[in-house]
Amino acid sequence: MKHGSKRFRAIQRLIEKKERDAASVYGTQRRARDEARARLRDLEGYREDYLQRYRQAMQQGGMPARLREYQLFIDKLEQAIAEQRRILAEEDSRCTQAKQAWSEQYTQVQAIGNVVERKQTDERLEENRREQKTADDRGRRRD
Numbered sequence: 001m002k003h004g005s006k007r008f009r010a011i012q013r014l015i016e017k018k019e020r021d022a023a024s025v026y027g028t029q030r031r032a033r034d035e036a037r038a039r040l041r042d043l044e045g046y047r048e049d050y051l052q053r054y055r056q057a058m059q060q061g062g063m064p065a066r067l068r069e070y071q072l073f074i075d076k077l078e079q080a081i082a083e084q085r086r087i088l089a090e091e092d093s094r095c096t097q098a099k100q101a102w103s104e105q106y107t108q109v110q111a112i113g114n115v116v117e118r119k120q121t122d123e124r125l126e127e128n129r130r131e132q133k134t135a136d137d138r139g140r141r142r143d
Helices: 004-057 066-142
Strands: none
Touching: 004 066
16 A cells, blocks of 8 residues: 555655756746846946936036037946846746746645645555554454
8 A cells, every 4th residue: 555655755756856946947037037137226326327427517517529428328328228127027027937837836746745645644544454453353363
């Protein structure tokens, strides 16, 4: 009877490995998303710095060529920010998908764990019944 739980245990180990792999992918995707978010914050910070410098240069009556350089650089920062927002959206989507995949694997691990536990409990009960029956049979023979 113990062969049943051993078969389920082998399946359980396989599913647990898949769950660990999915958790690892999810962790990797979370880090990638967090890094993309940090890059976006950095770019937005640079833009704010340059916008402030641009405003100061305008107030001080800066040279038109210098103001144009600020405008061009700020435009490039805006493009980089737009691109980084796109990248962040992609990373966020990948992270959500990886989390869902991990969650599904985790649910499977829990389900097979419950099956294995029930199977082992049933096997223990059956073994106890057999032992009790054997003890009862021995007791009757002695009488």
